[in-house]
Amino acid sequence: MxxxxxxxxxxxxxxxxxxxxxxxxxxxxxxxxxxxxxxxxxxxxxxxxxxxxxxxxxxxxxxxxxxxxxxxxxxxxxxxxxxxxxxxxxxxxxxxxxxxxxxxxxxxxxxxxxxxxxxxxxxxxxxxKIPEAQDVFNVLNGQPLSSSIWQQIGAVIKQLHDKQVFHHDLNIHNIMLDKYNKVWLIDFDKCQIQAGESWKAQNLQRLLRSLRKEKNKNPSFFWQETQWQWCMEGYHSINL
Structure with missing residues (x-):
């Protein structure tokens, strides 16, 4: 190293x-x-x-x-x-x-x-420690995220996937947002650089499941299914 x-x-x-x-x-x-x-x-x-x-x-x-x-x-x-x-x-x-x-x-x-x-x-x-940041789960308990932030989340995940980085536990608790609304990813225990492509869609589905889980537990959780599309727009964009 x-x-x-x-x-x-x-x-x-x-x-x-x-x-x-x-x-x-x-x-x-x-x-x-x-x-x-x-x-x-x-x-x-x-x-x-x-x-x-x-x-x-x-x-x-x-x-x-x-x-x-x-x-x-x-x-x-x-x-x-x-x-x-x-x-x-x-x-x-x-x-x-x-x-x-x-x-x-x-x-x-x-x-x-x-x-x-x-x-x-x-x-x-x-x-x-990431300065003045909190996980997106806590943010969504108080307010919704804009489409641009959701797009940035998708774009950051795509950056990792482009480098073949597999995040073992990609969930809403492991995505951070700092005071400048910059997106960070944390908790890379058991993560690795992994060949192939098929696992990437499964990785994204893991994040979607975590959002649905939190929404089911708390109906006032500031996330809607339609907002997932914003995340996917960021993931598939090369301009963000």
């Missing part, structure tokens, strides 16, 4: 982007470390607790890798170790680093930690 440095400390391998975080240590991957320094600026609940902190004038996101589904109830944060380059943290950091170099609207990966114990590993990742 270009620009990504690596060091081993005991059972842990640390990966880091020197231009984003300096003097990276194992302690930095603990939320308590940032709380003790009074640098935590927020938290979010998902499968676990995501911690937002500030360092060197930048805002970052600290996320611990956790499993979902039934297996997550048994092995909440453990994964079979088959080599460093097969770990989820290494792969996500590599993919984000590559996409960022292509100019795609994704957050930069600052650092990751892989801790190996026998046949299994646990992992954490630190990402640069």
């Amino acid at each position: 270009s620009n990504i440095e690596q060091k081993t400390i005991g059972d842990s391998v640390l990966l880091f982007e020197q231009n984003l975080l300096t003097n990276v240590s194992i302690a930095m991957f603990s939320p308590q470390y940032w709380q003790d320094q009074h640098k935590v600026i927020g938290q979010a609940m998902g499968r676990g607790v995501t911690t937002f902190f500030q360092e060197n004038g930048r805002d970052f996101v600290l996320r611990h890798y956790r499993r979902g589904g039934l297996i997550g109830k048994l092995l909440s944060n453990q994964y079979l170790y088959t080599g460093l380059h097969h770990t989820r943290a290494w792969q996500e950091m590599q993919l984000l680093n590559t996409m960022y170099s292509w100019g795609l609207p994704v957050p930069r990966a600052a650092a990751a930690k892989i801790n190996k114990r026998g046949l299994v590993y646990t992992a954490d990742i630190i990402l640069e």
Whole structure:
């Protein structure tokens, strides 16, 4: 991975982007470390607790890798170790680093930690936080999006697909909108560069299903089926 440095400390391998975080240590991957320094600026609940902190004038996101589904109830944060380059943290950091170099609207990966114990590993990742952004799900709970923003969402997805980037969990929670109405995509765990074309339509259908799901749960959700066409107009346009 270009620009990504690596060091081993005991059972842990640390990966880091020197231009984003300096003097990276194992302690930095603990939320308590940032709380003790009074640098935590927020938290979010998902499968676990995501911690937002500030360092060197930048805002970052600290996320611990956790499993979902039934297996997550048994092995909440453990994964079979088959080599460093097969770990989820290494792969996500590599993919984000590559996409960022292509100019795609994704957050930069600052650092990751892989801790190996026998046949299994646990992992954490630190990402640069997108400034003053919120996910589109939250936006749509308060107001509708304009046709131009929906077109931009479609165009951004097309940019990824043109680079053969498969987003494993393309849903309305993983699309962000910043204060300038710029669209970003997040959460690239288990995502990859994938050959072929057939999966791209299925990827778009996943996003459509997530919109329908939220609309069914909340009839006042500011989205209508007819607005999907705006997204598709952006996806198929080469001018946006």
